[in-house]
Amino acid sequence: MDKVWLISLVTLKEGIRNRALQGILIIALFSCVAYLTVIPLFAFDTGKVAVDLGFASMTLAGLAIVIFLGIGLLTQDIHQRTVCMILSRPVSRTQYVVGKFLGLSGIVLIGVLIITFMGLLSSWAGIKYVSEMTLPRNFSWHVLGVGVLFNFLSLLIIMAIAFLFTVLTTNAYLSMLFTFGVYIIGQSLETIVKVVTAGEFVRVGALYTKILKALTWIFPNLRAFDLKVNIAYGLPLSLSYTSWTAVYGIFYIAIVIFLTATVFRYQEIK
Amino acid sequence: MISRKTIFSFFILGLIIAGLFFSNAHVKRYRANIPAENKRAEVLMVSPNLLKVISGEFKGLWADYLLLKASVFLGGYYEAVPEDWDAIYLMFKQSLTLDPYFFQTCYYTQGLFSWREGMHERAIELLKYPAKYRDWDWEPRFYIGFDYFYFLHNNLEGARYMGEAAKLPDAPPIVATLGARLAQREGKTETAIALLHLMYDRAKDEELKKILEGRIKAHSGILSLEQAIFAYKERYGKRPESLQALIDNGIIDRLPENPFGDTYLYDVKSGRVFFDEIQ
Numbered sequence: 001m002d003k004v005w006l007i008s009l010v011t012l013k014e015g016i017r018n019r020a021l022q023g024i025l026i027i028a029l030f031s032c033v034a035y036l037t038v039i040p041l042f043a044f045d046t047g048k049v050a051v052d053l054g055f056a057s058m059t060l061a062g063l064a065i066v067i068f069l070g071i072g073l074l075t076q077d078i079h080q081r082t083v084c085m086i087l088s089r090p091v092s093r094t095q096y097v098v099g100k101f102l103g104l105s106g107i108v109l110i111g112v113l114i115i116t117f118m119g120l121l122s123s124w125a126g127i128k129y130v131s132e133m134t135l136p137r138n139f140s141w142h143v144l145g146v147g148v149l150f151n152f153l154s155l156l157i158i159m160a161i162a163f164l165f166t167v168l169t170t171n172a173y174l175s176m177l178f179t180f181g182v183y184i185i186g187q188s189l190e191t192i193v194k195v196v197t198a199g200e201f202v203r204v205g206a207l208y209t210k211i212l213k214a215l216t217w218i219f220p221n222l223r224a225f226d227l228k229v230n231i232a233y234g235l236p237l238s239l240s241y242t243s244w245t246a247v248y249g250i251f252y253i254a255i256v257i258f259l260t261a262t263v264f265r266y267q268e269i270k
Numbered sequence: 271m272i273s274r275k276t277i278f279s280f281f282i283l284g285l286i287i288a289g290l291f292f293s294n295a296h297v298k299r300y301r302a303n304i305p306a307e308n309k310r311a312e313v314l315m316v317s318p319n320l321l322k323v324i325s326g327e328f329k330g331l332w333a334d335y336l337l338l339k340a341s342v343f344l345g346g347y348y349e350a351v352p353e354d355w356d357a358i359y360l361m362f363k364q365s366l367t368l369d370p371y372f373f374q375t376c377y378y379t380q381g382l383f384s385w386r387e388g389m390h391e392r393a394i395e396l397l398k399y400p401a402k403y404r405d406w407d408w409e410p411r412f413y414i415g416f417d418y419f420y421f422l423h424n425n426l427e428g429a430r431y432m433g434e435a436a437k438l439p440d441a442p443p444i445v446a447t448l449g450a451r452l453a454q455r456e457g458k459t460e461t462a463i464a465l466l467h468l469m470y471d472r473a474k475d476e477e478l479k480k481i482l483e484g485r486i487k488a489h490s491g492i493l494s495l496e497q498a499i500f501a502y503k504e505r506y507g508k509r510p511e512s513l514q515a516l517i518d519n520g521i522i523d524r525l526p527e528n529p530f531g532d533t534y535l536y537d538v539k540s541g542r543v544f545f546d547e548i549q
């Protein structure tokens with residue numbers, strides 16, 4: 001376990017050296033400016049607009065870390081054979097994958113926390129100085145906290161998938177493309193299945209519907225982690241829903257990391 | 271000692287900056303009279319459901335953008351033609367499909383669509399989205415009830431929605447009163463004035479406030495003329511032939527001011543008064 005922590009710490013430092021946090025800070029500052037300039041254009045439900053903007057910046061920053069930094073660091077290790085240097089020590093390939101994943105998760109967590117803090121700061125300034133700005137209906141710190149945590153969890157799922165594709169293809173561009181594809185599918189598959197099943201707007205064959213439903217067991221349901229509506233409109237959030245969704249996310253990450261480690265174990269590093 | 275090469279580089283940089291400022295000033299001059307939005311309302315002609323699929327987790331943000339885009343066009347310099355209203359209707363529908371909870375879209379639907387001839391059913395269709403999702407809010411149901419009653423003359427549906435609105439928390443007592451009036455098929459203009467006052471009190475947008483102020487004034491004018499026509503009928507046993515007859519027979523001193531036209535329009539057959547066109 002010590003080795004895993006050591007690798008994750010080195011990865012975290014490497015990420016910080018890569019100026020990932022500067023990028024996050026720029027996105028956070030941009031979202032602060034957007035808060036104070038875009039929100040006064042709306043008259044009602046301004047708290048909801050703030051939630052939309054804040055979470056959009058969080059997702060964009062997180063995706064940027066996962067897609068560019070995560071995939072970049074891993075392919076760099078493989079192509080520059082830095083990985084051989086690490087694996088020549090008593091470190092297993094599984095420990096390497098898990099360590100890298102935890103280190104990058106740390107960077108994503110720092111990014112999410114920075115953006116949340118800046119978002120809260122600008123919302124506080126907005127409520128104090130911009131007359132149009134109001135708190136969302138039934139605002140709850142607890143629901144906001146769960147929303148941020150779920151956003152972080154969905155980013156970790158994407159990162160785990162990015163790891164799997166990087167190890168499978170060992171090509172940064174292909175991995176980015178496939179990861180982004182899975183992100184899009186994860187965000188839209190549930191809606192597509194609902195629209196197709198309702199049969200109100202689109203009519204498709206039973207086999208096609210079955211295939212789509214089968215895919216929902218393979219691709220991650222990222223929509224389940226989107227709690228923006230609950231935060232923005234003060235809608236109730238059940239403990240059982242949040243618990244099961246969190247468990248689902250953790251298990252999904254575990255399976256993908258297990259697959260990544262397995263593929264990596266049998267891969268020949270040239 | 272500054273080298274010749276450095277001086278030359280600064281000279282070239284100065285020329286480029288001057289050229290940039292000069293050309294930008296010309297571009298600004300040419301574009302000064304072009305409104306923020308295009309002359310005609312533009313909308314992405316895709317089904318709202320497809321938009322929901324492709325917008326993923328940014329659907330809330332996209333809904334905000336669509337509403338802003340429609341508002342910018344409506345607040346622009348140009349008079350909207352029927353095709354524009356079709357485009358704006360689709361934008362509102364897309365926005366409400368992406369975020370059916372957003373109150374601003376609901377409010378603008380009532381403020382802008384419901385009052386347009388030929389758009390009443392569409393306004394109700396749009397308002398049914400927030401009415402379904404905002405199950406704590408009396409306003410969307412109240413708007414639907416009003417539209418059924420006032421524009422579609424469907425008192426039964428109007429009273430049903432008003433009744434549903436009155437049961438919700440925070441609904442002002444006037445909602446129940448108006449619902450009862452609807453059920454009795456009376457007080458159409460008073461109901462319109464009451465709704466407009468409710469909307470005016472909530473309005474934050476100065477442009478919309480001005481429109482609502484005009485409508486309140488116009489409906490107040492209609493109400494006073496309707497009362498005068500009623501008084502004329504009481505006195506002479508028939509409706510006046512024109513609004514001028516009300517002045518000639520001493521019922522009123524002068525016609526009230528119509529903020530949307532020269533004068534009010536009067537339909538002798540039905541005895542109804544309109545501020546824009548006879549319906």
